Amino acid sequence: MQTRKDLMLNYNILDRNKICHVLNNINVKYNCNLCEENFLKENIFLELSGDNFSQVFIFKAGEFNKLMEVLNGLKALRYFPYSVGMPIVVVHERENEVEPLIPFGYIMLKYCNNIFTIPDSKHGEKFTYGKEIVIVNKGKKYLPGYYLVVSPEGYFLGYARLNITRQNEVVVIPIRDIGWYLRKGR
Amino acid sequence: MDIKSYLNSYKGIFEVSPTTEARNLAAKYGYLDYMIERYIRIFNEVQEVNEFLEGCEVPLIKSIRCNELKTSCNELEKRLRMKGYELERLEWLSYGYKVLKSPKKPTLGATMEYLQGFYHIQGIASMIPAHVLSPSPSDKVLDMAAAPGSKTSQLAQIMKNNGVILALEKNRERIKSLLSNLNRLGVTNTILLRADSRNLENMKIEFDKILLDVPCSGEGLIPIDKTRKTKTSIQKLYNFSMLQLQLIKVAYKLLIEKGVLVYSTCSIGPEEDELVVNYAVEELGMKVEKIERVPGDNALTEYFSYKFSTEIKNCIRLYPHKHKTEGFFICKLVKI
Numbered sequence: 001m002q003t004r005k006d007l008m009l010n011y012n013i014l015d016r017n018k019i020c021h022v023l024n025n026i027n028v029k030y031n032c033n034l035c036e037e038n039f040l041k042e043n044i045f046l047e048l049s050g051d052n053f054s055q056v057f058i059f060k061a062g063e064f065n066k067l068m069e070v071l072n073g074l075k076a077l078r079y080f081p082y083s084v085g086m087p088i089v090v091v092h093e094r095e096n097e098v099e100p101l102i103p104f105g106y107i108m109l110k111y112c113n114n115i116f117t118i119p120d121s122k123h124g125e126k127f128t129y130g131k132e133i134v135i136v137n138k139g140k141k142y143l144p145g146y147y148l149v150v151s152p153e154g155y156f157l158g159y160a161r162l163n164i165t166r167q168n169e170v171v172v173i174p175i176r177d178i179g180w181y182l183r184k185g186r
Numbered sequence: 187m188d189i190k191s192y193l194n195s196y197k198g199i200f201e202v203s204p205t206t207e208a209r210n211l212a213a214k215y216g217y218l219d220y221m222i223e224r225y226i227r228i229f230n231e232v233q234e235v236n237e238f239l240e241g242c243e244v245p246l247i248k249s250i251r252c253n254e255l256k257t258s259c260n261e262l263e264k265r266l267r268m269k270g271y272e273l274e275r276l277e278w279l280s281y282g283y284k285v286l287k288s289p290k291k292p293t294l295g296a297t298m299e300y301l302q303g304f305y306h307i308q309g310i311a312s313m314i315p316a317h318v319l320s321p322s323p324s325d326k327v328l329d330m331a332a333a334p335g336s337k338t339s340q341l342a343q344i345m346k347n348n349g350v351i352l353a354l355e356k357n358r359e360r361i362k363s364l365l366s367n368l369n370r371l372g373v374t375n376t377i378l379l380r381a382d383s384r385n386l387e388n389m390k391i392e393f394d395k396i397l398l399d400v401p402c403s404g405e406g407l408i409p410i411d412k413t414r415k416t417k418t419s420i421q422k423l424y425n426f427s428m429l430q431l432q433l434i435k436v437a438y439k440l441l442i443e444k445g446v447l448v449y450s451t452c453s454i455g456p457e458e459d460e461l462v463v464n465y466a467v468e469e470l471g472m473k474v475e476k477i478e479r480v481p482g483d484n485a486l487t488e489y490f491s492y493k494f495s496t497e498i499k500n501c502i503r504l505y506p507h508k509h510k511t512e513g514f515f516i517c518k519l520v521k522i
Contacts, residue, residue, distance in 0.1 A: 066349065067350055070326065083376075084377050085375065102369065103372070128298070155302055
């Protein structure tokens with residue numbers, strides 16, 4: 001049987017109001033519109049709760065019946081899933097903080113405006129080592145804040161906080177990056 | 187017949203007396219004596235046993251599976267070629283590749299394309315079970331021993347992230363790496379459960395397709411992991427057989443009528459392969475369906491003095507010395 005430490009105790013399906021409330025924090029931080037109609041319509045939002053935190057997952061809305069059949073079958077055996085579909089955010093209840101997870105970044109690119117493109121692959125690689133990078137900004141002006149970071153080809157690399165120096169350099173401070181899969185994910 | 191009685195009726199398989207020839211070969215190649223005696227029985231000729239043992243000394247060619255959930259295979263080929271990789275597409279699987287040449291850096295597990303989830307490093311033989319199961323996008327699929335997720339993510343790829351996969355893994359550490367792989371590879375149709383599959387026996391739902399890639403001795407992985415030459419005693423092998431029989435029985439229960447079960451192991455031990463599938467055929471009444479258009483030899487229908495159901499020849503075995511893959515066993519079974 002599952003042991004206590006990583007046991008999910010319950011799951012809820014979040015309605016539109018609830019999921020928009022959860023995502024609002026990210027909308028503000030990353031300048032997004034995650035309550036966009038298509039995104040809400042295409043997905044089921046499930047919240048899996050543990051002792052001190054919860055995670056929200058998305059699953060294709062078109063598979064709702066099959067999903068519920070399996071979840072109910074597990075529930076009857078007193079089993080709760082470890083994960084369902086794609087994890088998008090973790091909610092830290094004590095800090096009242098919502099953090100986007102790496103898989104969500106690929107979706108957020110569609111709905112968010114704070115996107116920082118790293119101009120060359122060398123800096124991109126350094127960023128995926130979890131290292132801070134400094135870019136001499138020659139083009140678009142950026143404001144300090146939270147950004148989705150993408151490679152020169154537009155591929156999602158991670159989340160970062162941007163600071164702008166007096167010399168107009170962009171300091172990219174990683175929050176979560178895809179290099180996590182190498183460093184921690186195995 | 188219950189599982190214990192079934193195993194008892196084949197107990198001679200687990201009473202191996204190594205010959206001098208087997209002992210000599212075991213000493214030469216560093217194996218347990220009983221393992222070599224079994225290889226002599228499997229191959230029926232010492233010449234091939236030698237070829238097999240020599241084959242296990244040679245490192246396997248690296249291989250990757252292009253992940254069409256995240257990219258097109260042409261795009262992946264192009265990008266890896268630019269980094270100095272030379273790939274060759276498998277004849278029987280449009281998204282499977284041998285890696286013929288690699289640059290010193292970056293290694294296969296550290297490229298930007300790997301991190302993006304454009305491919306997964308996966309053994310050639312290990313790409314066969316999900317390919318043979320071939321679930322449709324509307325199926326409900328059960329993956330009974332899923333970590334590290336190579337086959338689960340391949341199933342999701344075949345289903346184009348539609349339908350539902352229930353994937354189980356009982357080990358806490360292994361389920362973390364499973365989740366990490368599924369996330370990296372963009373899998374969205376899978377429910378992960380940390381549990382022993384045997385505990386699902388009384389679940390009230392049935393699945394259209396089941397993949398049972400059982401925990402096993404890993405005797406087929408010797409070319410990759412030399413510790414497997416001495417890791418599994420005959421008693422441990424018996425315990426694996428017992429576990430595998432229990433799992434196949436649960437799989438049968440959870441499978442819909444006419445549903446398909448693919449049973450696979452990374453072992454060439456008939457105790458973990460034909461003996462288990464024979465139980466599904468003779469005791470559970472399942473039917474073996476012939477596996478075609480993938481590499482592999484026919485499975486065994488005789489081992490020591492025991493005869494298995496003749497249908498079992500339609501399952502396949504892969505060997506390092508013949509197929510240049512990890513040692514593997516795959517069987518496609520239908521519930522009738």
